[in-house]
Amino acid sequence: MRGAGRIIGFILIALVAGRPSASAQEFRYSTLSKETIGIRLKQVAGKDSQRKEKLKELFMEAGCSEHLHEQPVRGSKLPNLECVLPGSSDRTIIVGAHFDHDTSGDGVVDNWSGASLLPSLYQAIKNEPRKHTFVFIGFTGEEKGLVGSRHYARTMTEEEVERTDAMVNMDTLGLSSTKIDGTGAVEKLIKALAYIARKLNLPVAVVNVGAVGISDSQPFAERNIPAITIHSFTQEAWNAGILHSPKDKLSAIRMDDYYQTYCLMSAYLVLLDLLLPLSTDAGSR
Secondary structure (H helix, E strand, C coil): CCEEEEEEEEEEEEEECCEEEEEEEEEEEEEECHHHHHHHHHCCCCCHHHHHHHHHHHHHHHCCCCCEEEECCCCCCCCEEEEEECCCCCCEEEEEEECCCCCCCCCHHHHHHHHCCHHHHHHHHCCCCCCCEEEEEEECCHHHCCHHHHHHHHCCCHHHHHHEEEEEEECCCCCCCEEEECCCCCHHHHHHHHHHHHHHCCCEEECCCCCCCCCCCHHHHCCCCCEEEEECCCHHHHHHCCCCCCCCCHHHCCHHHHHHHHHHHHHHHHHHHHHCCCCCCHHHC
């Protein structure tokens, strides 16, 4: 599958120690076609074990095979699926989404929409130089209490935690334009996403969903890793009763919004690689 190369040049504004500093930067990444993103979304499987295997297949299709691992998870029959994209430094950015689902619906929105984007985001940035090592993780057991993400975060060593500059979680995409859950999210990660969205002329808004439920970013935030969750949930979606119901199916996805989220997230990962770490002091975390 071939992607459309993107090169974006502009002045990058970074907030460092509360003061703006500017430097010329050039973004390089390759987005896949809307058709390819749609095909991967449609490949949702019925059982969680099949979803894990399909996600593994998509990672390999994207070119991640040598650094593709399964992490056994205590309390789950299924493992986490981890694809590592090495960088030039020991700094790390984690990008995650859960692949399990509530069986009352097809679980396309919650959360094959997030999981199936992981290989496509890997592809978007894999061919360009990067500082950070990116770890793309398909989490198991989110619907049973964040089982996979809690296991992953708790088994990280102190050194691994210190080297991790951000955890970006994707959960429930395509119901509307890109949304940020501000509940517990690090402000500088929110500002970075808002900044790149403006530069790309793509919509983004903060819609807190803490009252609806917790997400896979929480275990990382509990270990003082800067974290953010990207979603698309709205009051309208809540009123329509889409999640954890038979209404959670492919037809609930608004494909234009979903593809825009993919494009925005591709650029966002490049921006985070350029920006982070924002500071070496503990307060920045």
